[in-house]
Amino acid sequence: MNNIVAHFDKYLPLNEAEINAVTSRMVERKVKRKQYILQEGDICKYFTYVVEGCFKMYGVDNSGAEHNLVFAAEDDWISDIGSLHKEKPSKLFIEAIEPSVVLQLSKGDLWYLYTNFPKFDRNFRVIIEDKYIELQNRLLQAFSSSAHERYENFLEQYPNLATRLPNTQIASYLGITSEFLSKVRNERTKKHLHP
Amino acid sequence: MNNIVAHFDKYLPLNEAEINAVTSRMVERKVKRKQYILQEGDICKYFTYVVEGCFKMYGVDNSGAEHNLVFAAEDDWISDIGSLHKEKPSKLFIEAIEPSVVLQLSKGDLWYLYTNFPKFDRNFRVIIEDKYIELQNRLLQAFSSSAHERYENFLEQYPNLATRLPNTQIASYLGITSEFLSKVRNERTKKHLHP
DNA sequence: CGAAAATTTGACATGACTCAACTGGAGTGG
DNA sequence: CCACTCCAGTTGAGTCATGTCAAATTTTCG
Secondary structure, three states: HHHHHHHHHHHOOOOOOHHHHHHOOOEEEEOOOOOOOEOOOOOOEEEEEEEOOEEEEEEOOOOOOOEEEEEEEOOOEOOOHHHHHHEEEOOOEEEEEEOOOEEEHHHHHHHHHHHHHHHHHHHHHHHHHHHHHHHHHHHOOOOOHHHHHHHHHHHHOOHHHHHOOOHHHHHHHOOOOOOHHHHHHHHHHHHHOOO | OOHHHHHHHHOOOHHHHHHHHHHOOOOEEOOOOOOOEEEEEEEEOOOEEEEEEEEEEEEEEOOOOEEEEEEOOOOOOEOHHHHHOOEOOOEEEEOOOOOOOEEEEEHHHHHHHHHHHHHHHHHHHHHHHHHHHHHHHHHHHHOOOOOHHHHHHHHHOOOOOOOOOHHHHHHHHHOOOOHHHHHHHHHHHHHHOOO
């Protein structure tokens, strides 16, 4: 539970009471590789903090292809907020890409924190705002950059993820097929050898 | 200023003190068609509430093409949150598509409200969360649906915007060229005539 | 070690883009 | 009220980025 306290220290740090309130409500859980913490059709019940490991959240299209919306590794949050808030069946999956450890906060407990300690409204506001900014950049890139540029950018922005994730997953995140990413990578290394 | 009070009533309604605090700080401004309230390179200074009219926020790529990220019509907010928060030059433009009236809140005033009235943390958290959900759906669509499907979906989801905006703007929002949207529309009406 | 997944490669297909020309309103000024 | 310009929209021909499918090869992990 040290992780989560340190996490909030990056925003408005918590006092004793707040630390107790949040740590006593978060439930630790180990998740195996390929295990789901949310499946399409289920209602998302938790806001999940990743202590260790890595997850992807994705949707599946008519022809069965997966499209990764976000990755979440250590010290990050993941949840289908739409489903959590509106208590509607999710259209998404959240699946562990690596063996992972998480801390989960149920909707009820999250509400409890919000109503009793306004600081959580603040901290989660800022957390979501940062995620919003990221997503907006991503959408702009999807519209305005080629697959090559998006890949370069991914390598710069997430060097950590780039080395630890299979290219299949990265391709899906970039909105291209894994075959095409393979070709992109191929041309890329050619260029770097003959500058 | 009635609009903004009614707007917050959809979340946690404001009390007297909060209403005073916010209405005394928001500045009304008329904006002509094609006028900018944010230009690339500037630091975004305001959180803007649209009372009347309509705006687009867009980025421009290397070859000069515009890519619409969001529209904001009556009773909606618009701002480059990334630039506002981090006080970094924006990569985006916000431009009036129609003659408009807005209420603007400066970063300083917004901070004042956050620190003195936690309810604003709450309300803006919820507002941003809703925008996040929307953006996430949009990204998923961009990855998993054809231009035809995205257009159909836009018509359903924003019938209001669909009739009032020029197709050029809608095409940019969908991530396609206006020429291609024209072809999509053409085929679409053919189908509807021969069911 | 062995099965399952990831990666690469090539031939071919296609959705969406580019460019250029044309059409038809919507303003605007005389 | 006409003539003129100016955009938004349309259309067509040709092109390009990326997808599809299939097969061969390598890597991963249980």
